[in-house]
Amino acid sequence: MTPTESHRDDVGAKIGMWLFIFTELLLFGGLFIVYAVYRYKNPVAFHFAAEELNRGMGILNTILLLISSATVAMSLTAVQLNERGKSLILISITLMLGVLFLVNKYIEWGDKWGHGIYPGSEKLLELGHGEVLFFGLYFAMTGLHALHIVIGLLILTIALFRVKRNRITSSDYVLLENGGLYWHMVDIVWIFLFPLFYLIV
Amino acid sequence: MSSENHSCQSNYLTFKGKYAGVWGWLFSTDHKRIGILYLYSILSFFIAGAFLGLLMKLELIAPGSTIMRAQTYNGFFTLHGITMIFLIVIPGIPAVFGNFFLPLLIGARDVAFPRLNLLSWWIYILGALVALSSQFLGSDPPDTGWTFYAPYSFRTGTNMLPAVLGAFILGFSSILTGLNFIVTIHRLRAPGMTWLRMPLFPWSLYGTAWIQLLATPIIGITLLMVVAERTLKIGFFDPTLGGDPVLYQHLFWIYSHPAVYIMILPAMGIISELLPAFARKPIFGYKAIVVSTLLIAFIGYFVWGHHMFTAGMSGTAQFAFSFLTFLVAIPSAVKVFNWLATLYKGSIHIQTPFLWAASFLFVFMIGGMSGLVLGALATNVHLHDTAFVVAHFHFIVFGGVGYAFMAGIHYWFPKMFGRMYDSGWANTGWGLFFSGFLTLYFPMFILGMKGMPRRYFDYLPEFHGLNVISSLGAMLMLFGLAIVLINLMRAARRGAAAPDNPWGALTLEWTVPSPPPVANFIDIPTIVTHPYDYSILQPKDLSK
Amino acid sequence: MFSSNLSNFSQGVNTAFIVILGIIGFFLVGLTAVLIYFIVKYRASKHPVASQVSGNTTLEIIWTLIPLLLVLGMFYFGWVAWKPMESRPPRNAMHIKTTARMWNWSFTYENGKVTDTLYIPVGLPVALDMEALDVIHSLYIPVFRIKKDIVPGTPRLTWFIANSPGSYDLFCTEYCGLQHSTMITLVKALPGEDFEAWYASLDTTSAQSTVQIAPPASEEGRKLIKQVGCTACHTTDGTRLVGPTYKGLFGKTEIVITGKEERTITVDEAYIRTSILDPNKDIVKGYTKGLMLSYGNQLNEEEIQKIIDYLRTLQ
């Protein structure tokens, strides 16, 4: 226990969050490189494989995430204005939308699974190399993204309780701000995943 | 200098906090205690890794199987590589000296996120345990080499998953340390310490931290893909499923080449601290060294392809990567010239840390220049994957990082432990180590030029003579190493009390008592001068 | 080390070596001398007061620009000597199909001859069409200054012209598992007529293999297992390598693991055939699964029969 632990530096915390976000973006960056290379090598297979995905589900999930990003950003304004009730509602809406996103994802994956398309499945192996890679990347990238949604939900849940207990206030809100930053990062990743898997056919 | 506050506070070693005894260490958020935790863990792993290296060298003392089976040998060089790279040289200097001295050097009470710092150490230990569990759980120990090249890493029946997972976990520790250092340097410099008044070791840590942040995630995701490949058969890199093994190499080296700079930049930082201190004059070309540090960090990110010149890349890629490899040599050369110029007209105190620093210059020059032979396309084709590469790598990484680490520990030991070591034994150990080192690795350059491939359990009779010399060198070097380490361990317990500033150095860590008090500084100092402004000392102080 | 001129690429590579090693040798010796000179001359006992020089911009520029020019020169020499290696082989090149697998080399010539040693004519371009069956291997002939990784799933090509007759080492330089260091063979460069004579002869064994006494009926089987590389993992003298030995194998009772079940079998024709065509189906207990690939596309039914006949004789 050093005397410095009581030291508070919100700007430092925010820089730290940004740096962490960079590492997260580059983590996905590695997968985007793999995607780019294999798409370049198997253009036709990727074209046909993408048509197998449920575009409506993709659009719906995009809308959910965009709205949730707006609500979490607005919850910060609410905290700044000392409108605690409003802020709680806005964070709760965000959490709900995040959970809905996961539910959709679950239905979507389950559907693929039901059709015998999952990593290492026999049906997938029959389809050919390009399809194996496309669906491999699809499961890996959306799976990793879903994992980040879960982490984001956990951070925002903590923020929700802190707002409720008045630990996040108009004079000390860096936790909510950082949680919001993380959530927006998850949103940005999806903004790229969506066209790459569902739209470019 | 300002040592009137000696008795005001208990020092960090004896301080009693919330937890007593060993728990007071394992759960301490004091950056100094965490630095010592890293020191002990890294040294233990290093002794184990060095011993594995010795066993490998003994195996190679004669062709054929001498003391072990091929499977054991392949397991040993894999474990040697994983331990040395992921557990020792990548965290090495930043985790030990960075943690201990970064706040002291910039006039801060701790790093920006002390609890995160402690978490990094715990993650490090967890990663180490997971990686090492590969030796004891399941089937044979992994035998892929530390590079985990696809598709062999999917084919081998050995227990390589824990090793990969361990490396993945260690990446987190590295990222969090880097993040912590960047924020610390941005936010916690003492008043008056502008960027250009910051000592060079913090500068090198800053450059390093950025590479840690921007490169480590790539290896993280790559290793996760290997795990997914092995467990779920996704087909990222498996040619039978359409994957491309060469893409694995790209991703692996996108991290692992910058990782070499994660290793060497802090080493360069330590040397840049030591040479002015022992020559009693400012570092020559402070700005040039800062700029070269940042350039190395940046260009070093884009030379990874030089590990793949025989892998069948496109001609354009070969051209570009070879070209950039030569460019990145320039800032390193500039550093060497500046270090040499620092000694010019100095007043050189030839003490143990200086011996290590001077021998660093020598081995680093050999290591760096042999890198030029490997950077050229035609000669690389001949030398790639031969003993030459192994020699080059050990000159740079062991010669560079190892010597700088030794220089650093002998330099800062009095500050860290408040005690002094026996310099007679320290110098003897250095002499034996240095001669053993050259005898061990220099013959491997020639072996490589003659065409002996690396990772060979057995070799043709024509390579015998040089291998014998090399193996004898290994024994000599480890003998020297044992003397060095035993000397230090004895001093940590029983050495004579060290003064606050035994070397007459100027940076801030020498203004606090040895060992430093818990809060580092009674009052945070205000900086008004350049860190190496030795002109402020009177001549009579200089000759002390 | 850098004067021999054994292939068409040697000279360029040797020049690059001499230029680069010359420059770095000069700098290494020079800078080390400066280092020692400074330490001796300016040691504290002789030079108690340091002069406070902190930099010199002109010097910085000089020692940035001169090394820059030198490294550009080194880069150039490395590049020009490497370019021809990447060029297409001449039209008249003799193509030899090269197969690498754990842990042996196999060379198939245009007339169907198969060897485990690479025979080449002196003075004529030779192109190796290379293929790896399991993991990455790398073909390295040090004296010819050539090396190329062979990645499974991607055909690779390298070519060269040998300048003088002789016998040279050929290594695998990409770590490929347990017996990596034994994946060595020889390149026999023969003068034109000698090569023609060898090429036309029926002899398919390598000059390397020691003659073993085996019943003539199974002689072909013995040659086959050497040629396709079985002996890299299976011995005929009872020694244990990664795979079970062939000695006394036929008729032996073994515990094998099929899927996850253990069962006891007697080694017979059917078992050996399965083991060649689908090696991972029944793994003898204590051995690693996944190391061996099917030989279905390398051996026909007749050849498998010959191998079985040979294994019968190893009691």
Place this chain on the structure above:
Amino acid sequence: MNSNHSLPRIRYSTYLWVLAVLLALTLISVLITYMDLGRFTILGALSIATGKSFLVLWHYMHLKHENRFYLAMIALVLLVFVAVLVFTFLDYGLK
């Protein structure tokens, strides 16, 4: 170091306007996939995605109001990533 409240208060309506633009852009990117743009499909979709993420960064992540230092960091990260991608394609694209 006492700059603990660096963030100005941003009006709810700003966020809602940005949301409207983001949703519109999503709609556009879906619509253009029904047109046959050939090789520009990828380019079009990625440009729209880039535009959307810029909006998120600029407004939701408050870059508009932050110190330029954050912008510099993001530029560095982007530069590194794009350069890595370009170098990888020096191999794959030119084989």
